[in-house]
Structure formats: C-alpha cells, structure tokens
Amino acid sequence: MRNNPTGRQLRLGTELRKLRERAGLTSTQASKLLGVQQNQISNVEAGRAGVSPERVRALACHYDCGDKALVEALSDMATERTRGWWEEYREILPAVLLDLAEVEHHSTMLRTAVTVHIPGLFQTTDYAREIFRQDVPEMSPPDVEHRVSFRVKRQAVLYRDSPTPQHAIIHEAALRMQFGGRSVTGAQLKHLLDMTERPHVTVHVIPFDAGAFPGSGQSIYYAQGPLPPLDTVNLDQSHGPVFLDSEAQLDKYRVLLDRMEATSLPPAQSRDFIHKVIQDL
Incomplete structure (x- = not known):
C-alpha cells in the first residue's frame, strides 16, 4: 500500500x-x-x-x-514504475513539485504562457535564483539552491535524445522585468534567444501594443499527454502548483492558449523582438 x-x-x-x-x-x-x-x-x-x-x-x-x-x-x-531523478528531492521539496517534473517527463508537448517571468524551462541559474529569493516567506540559502538545481534538472526534457516540443507565449512585460539587474536579465534574454533556434522550441511574444487578450491575468502551463483526455494543466500559484485535468478545464485552457497565440507575434518576429529588448537594456 x-x-x-x-x-x-x-x-x-x-x-x-x-x-x-x-x-x-x-x-x-x-x-x-x-x-x-x-x-x-x-x-x-x-x-x-x-x-x-x-x-x-x-x-x-x-x-x-x-x-x-x-x-x-x-x-x-x-x-511505468521507474523512479525518476526527481525522487532524490522527495524529502527536500514539496511533493507537488516532484509531480510537476513527472508530468513534464511523460509529456508529448509542453505549452506555456507567462506575463511576468521567463518560463521555468528557459531560465538561467542566476535568473531562477533571483526569482526564488523573492518568495514569501523568505527561503534559506540552501533551500534556494535546492529549488534552483531542481529547476535546472527539469530542463533536461529539452535536451534529451528525443526532446519534448516546447511552445511558449511570453508577454513583453516578462522580457523587460529586470530580475537580478541588467547583467542577469541580459544573459537570460540571450539564453532565451539561443533557445528559439532549437527546432523543438517555438516562442511567441505578445507586445504591449497588442492590448488586452484572453488569459492575461495568469500563467498557464499545459502538458500534453499521449491523448487529449490525459492532458494536464498546471497553474502556478503563490502556495505552489495546482493541477487541473477535467474535460471542461482542459478545453478551456486549450482555447485560451490558442487565442493567446493568435494575439502574439509569429516566431521570426518574436526573435527580432527579443533581440530589440536586449539592445534596449
């Protein structure tokens, strides 16, 4: 049992x-x-x-x-009964974070939409560290480093032999937020730009002048399973990830992501936009 x-x-x-x-x-x-x-x-x-x-x-x-x-x-x-790499964090991090890594590991495609932070799978260590330092209540330095190392290991899904396709929608606000100052932000944006060159990574930017758009008030992380009924939505809340999987919820967030993508710039223009933001730093 x-x-x-x-x-x-x-x-x-x-x-x-x-x-x-x-x-x-x-x-x-x-x-x-x-x-x-x-x-x-x-x-x-x-x-x-x-x-x-x-x-x-x-x-x-x-x-x-x-x-x-x-x-x-x-x-x-x-x-599937294999114990993934995330099990080494079982007594260190909340179980819900381990569940997130497990969902990512088995996903056939990942879709994310963010308005404030760069998506976690694209974050550099310095950028991620600055994000975790802002948590309330404040985490101890060792706890911050555990979170950073866990986030970096999650990124393995983008580098394995058969990498998981990642489709990201990023608002201009997330590109211009200077977590850690210009140096950390600049390195983060250059890393993001490098990631857009990978064939399994697609990035869409929603510029400020796009105005209002559906789903603007939240970050959405959508993990596709082997079949649509086995998809999972993750909403990142201040108290930790929340998973949704009812048919109505899945339908809603598929539509939201599709509409957000329709509002955004196409990939080539998005790369040019990120490059411009780097030059503006």
Whole structure:
C-alpha cells in the first residue's frame, strides 16, 4: 500500500474512476465484476494501490470502454514504475513539485504562457535564483539552491535524445522585468534567444501594443499527454502548483492558449523582438 502516491499514480486512479462512473457502476459493483474486495477498487482509484496493465484492461472491459487508444495509454501508465531523478528531492521539496517534473517527463508537448517571468524551462541559474529569493516567506540559502538545481534538472526534457516540443507565449512585460539587474536579465534574454533556434522550441511574444487578450491575468502551463483526455494543466500559484485535468478545464485552457497565440507575434518576429529588448537594456 502506498502512503504517498505520485501525481501520475493519482491520475491513473482518477481516470479509472471516471471510466467506472461513466459506466454507471459503484465501486462495490466493480469489485464484484472483478472478483476483488471493494476496498481494492477504492485504493486503486485513490492511487494507494498499484494496478497491473492486465487489470486496467479488464476494468476497461467491465466498464464498456471502447476507446482502445485510451485503454492502452492507461495501461502504459500502469506499466511505468521507474523512479525518476526527481525522487532524490522527495524529502527536500514539496511533493507537488516532484509531480510537476513527472508530468513534464511523460509529456508529448509542453505549452506555456507567462506575463511576468521567463518560463521555468528557459531560465538561467542566476535568473531562477533571483526569482526564488523573492518568495514569501523568505527561503534559506540552501533551500534556494535546492529549488534552483531542481529547476535546472527539469530542463533536461529539452535536451534529451528525443526532446519534448516546447511552445511558449511570453508577454513583453516578462522580457523587460529586470530580475537580478541588467547583467542577469541580459544573459537570460540571450539564453532565451539561443533557445528559439532549437527546432523543438517555438516562442511567441505578445507586445504591449497588442492590448488586452484572453488569459492575461495568469500563467498557464499545459502538458500534453499521449491523448487529449490525459492532458494536464498546471497553474502556478503563490502556495505552489495546482493541477487541473477535467474535460471542461482542459478545453478551456486549450482555447485560451490558442487565442493567446493568435494575439502574439509569429516566431521570426518574436526573435527580432527579443533581440530589440536586449539592445534596449
């Protein structure tokens, strides 16, 4: 029995519960169909107990789920039992940050929209350090360094053999905010400019003169799964990341990101814009 299930384990349980409820079955009815105790179904759906790919397929059959692609994707989630690099931070950082790294690791594409900070996967160590120094309550120097090293290790998804495509929408305000002063900001913007040259990275800039646009009041981080129903939205709050995965929420943030991208400059013009901001420093 797991005392602290990961975000991925919780998500698998949530999706199995959705399938059961869609079939109109109670957990007691599901347990009888599978020939197990009712608490076993409850523990699987709560992420407290593991489940084999074979049992996932059996549950999907009992739940009359005809979406073969979804069933196989959920079976793959049940198969995945590797402990990622983020586990070394298990007793150091909040578990929700480890869940974020796990979501990124398994994502097929990442979309982000920011209005104040440069996206985390593009941040330099000095820039990230300055961001974390502004947290309330103030973090100790060792805690700041743990956060910085964790953020840098998360960036590995952009450098591995099959890098995860990253689509970022960045408001001009985020480009002009001088965290750490001109030197740190200048190095950060040059690094961002270098990242735009990578084939799997797409950056769109929303200039001040674009005016109002949907989603302007928040930062959005959208991680695509193997199928749209398995996507995840992360909203970065002052108390930590918040994950959303209901169908209505996913639809809403897909539309928001699409509209924000439609408001922004195309990639080539965005690179020119970033270069201009660097010259203005």
